[in-house]
Amino acid sequence: MNKKLIWIIGGVLGLALIVGLAAAIASEEPIDENVGFGDPTVEGQSLPMVENPNAGDPATGMTAPTVTGTDWNGNEYTIGPDGRAKIVVFLAHWCPHCQAEVPEIVQWMNAGGLPGGVDLYGVTIFTNPVRTNFPPSQWLEREGWNAPVIMDDRENSIALGYGVISTPTYIVLDGENKNLGRLAGEIGIAGYNLLASIAEASLDSGDSGDSGDDAGDS
C-alpha cells in the first residue's frame, strides 16, 4: 500500500474516533433500566394466544384477567370488572408500528373520539432496555399520551395473561371484563372508532353498568 492510502485510512479512522468521543461527552447520563418495568398483579385465567387475532378471536366472550399495576409516576390502575367498558392497547417502546400509532391515538382522544362510559388504557409490554426508544415513559410523555398506563414486568405477565404476541394489540372489554375481541397491528382512526363502537354497544346492551372510576376519560 502506498503512503497516501495509509494517510487516508488513518485520517478516516481518526476523524471517526474524534466524532465518537465527542458524542460520548455530549451524551446524556445513562438511564436506569428499571424505570421501564412495573410490578403488576395478574389474577384470573389467561386468554389463549392467537396467531392472527385479525382473522377472528377464539377467546371472544372469555373473561380477561384482572390486572392491577402502576405507571412510572406510581399511580395505580386496575383493569378489571368495574362496570365500565374498556379499550386496552398493548404497546412496545421499540416497535415502529406502535411509534406510528400512538400519535394517532392521542389525536383521536384529544378530538373526543372516546365515548363516555368507555375507558382507554395503555399497557407497556415487551419492554427492553437494550432496544431503542427506552424508557417507554419518556416516549409516551413526549407524544402527549394522556390515558392511564400500566407497565408490565420483566416476565411479561400482563402480555402472557392477555395472550398478546405482537404489538400494537387492542382488546375491547365489557364491564364484566369479558373479551369482546382483539385486534393487532396499526388500525388507525377508523379502527379506534370501531373498537369504541363495540365497547359502547356493550354498555347499551346492559352488559355493564356505569359505575366505577373514570380513569380513562381524560
Added chain:
Amino acid sequence: MNTELGVSWQFLQVYNTVLASLALLSLAGAAALVVYRIVRGEEAARNLLGDGALWLAWLVALVSTAGSLFYSEVIGFEPCRLCWFQRIFMYPMSVVLLVGAWRKEAATRLHALPLALIGVCISIYHYLVQIYPSIEGGSCDPNNPCSMRYVEVFGFVSIPFMAGAGFTLIAVLLWFYAKAKEE
C-alpha cells in the same frame, strides 16, 4: 430476548457514533472516488489507489464483519432476519478480499463484486423496512422484527445504513481495482 447490554451505556454511544461516522465517511469516499474517476479520467483513477484498492476493500469488509460481530456477541443486539442476509454477503468478503489482495488476483473482483452488489440491495431494502415498517406487516413480533432500530445516530444512521455504506465502498473500490488490472 436479551435485555441487558454487554457494555456500558457511554461506551455504546462512542461505538455507535464511530461506526456511524465511518459509514458516512465511506459513502463520501465512494462518491468522491466515482467523481474523481469521471472528472480525472480512467488513467488517473488507476494510479490513485492501484492494488491498494483491494487492501482497502478488505479493510472495509473486516471492519464491517468485526463491527457486526461486536454488536451481536459483545453488546448483545440480536441480528434480525435481514441482518443475517447482509452478514451472509459481508462475512465471506473479509476472507475472499484478503486472499485476493495478498495474491493480487484480478479474478477477486468477479468473486467479491456480486457479493457487494447483492449486499447493498439487501441493505437498502432493510433500511426502507425501518423507514416504512408496513412493508413487512402491520405489527411487531417481539422476538426481533427487522423494522426495529437498535441504533439511530444523527437521526438517520442505523445498522443497515452502515452495512449499505460498507457494501457501496467495497463495490466502488472493486470497480477501481478491476480498471487497474485491465491496464
